[in-house]
Amino acid sequence: MAGEGDKTYTQAEVDALVEERVGGLKANRDEALAEAKKAKAALKAFEGTDPEEYKRLKTAAEETERQRAAAEGDWQKLEVQLKDRHKAEMGKAGARATKLQKALEKRLVQAELTAAIVRRKGDPDLLLPHGERYVRVRETDDDFVAYVVDEQGNALVADGQGTPMTFDQLVETKLMVRFPAAFEGTGSSGGGASRTGGGAAGSARTIAAGDDAAFLANVGDIAKGAVKVAQ
16 A cells, blocks of 8 residues: 555556656657767768877967958058048148149239239339239139129129229229329328438438328338338
């Protein structure tokens, strides 16, 4: 008789437990056999291979891969450096091009103004700074062209047909009207000392440094030493 607390199994239950255990063992056996088969196939691929030689080749392959990765890293770093250098060089080239263009524009403006001032027998050294404010430069398909503008930078015209104002007209309407004494033959005097034909250096007169009208009116005498500019 079974003791108290003991479970009594039927024959069917016993057979089921046995089948379950046997099935598990068979599954484990089949898995182990499959792994063994794989291992055997792998070992067969290395038949005749010297273990030390295999180890050396494996180490060499790993080192080659490491160097390749390092080389790729160095190349990427070099590529970044090259791009940065190219960007910096392009920036310098752009700045230089801008500088050259500004220099070209300045020389173009000064050349056009100087020619017009000289044609009216004016003094370019005195008048250029005042005339440059009325000139701009624009780029055409194959050149740079200077043109006359007003104080707001709008292109000026000479007539009702929209004819662009010339530099000669700029000199006549702007510079000769404002600074007549800076042109030969206009004969205008400003404040301070008057224009004279000359004078000894010892008896030179003096005008104030900030008196532009007097300065322009006496530019000839200042050059000769007949008039001095007080500092």
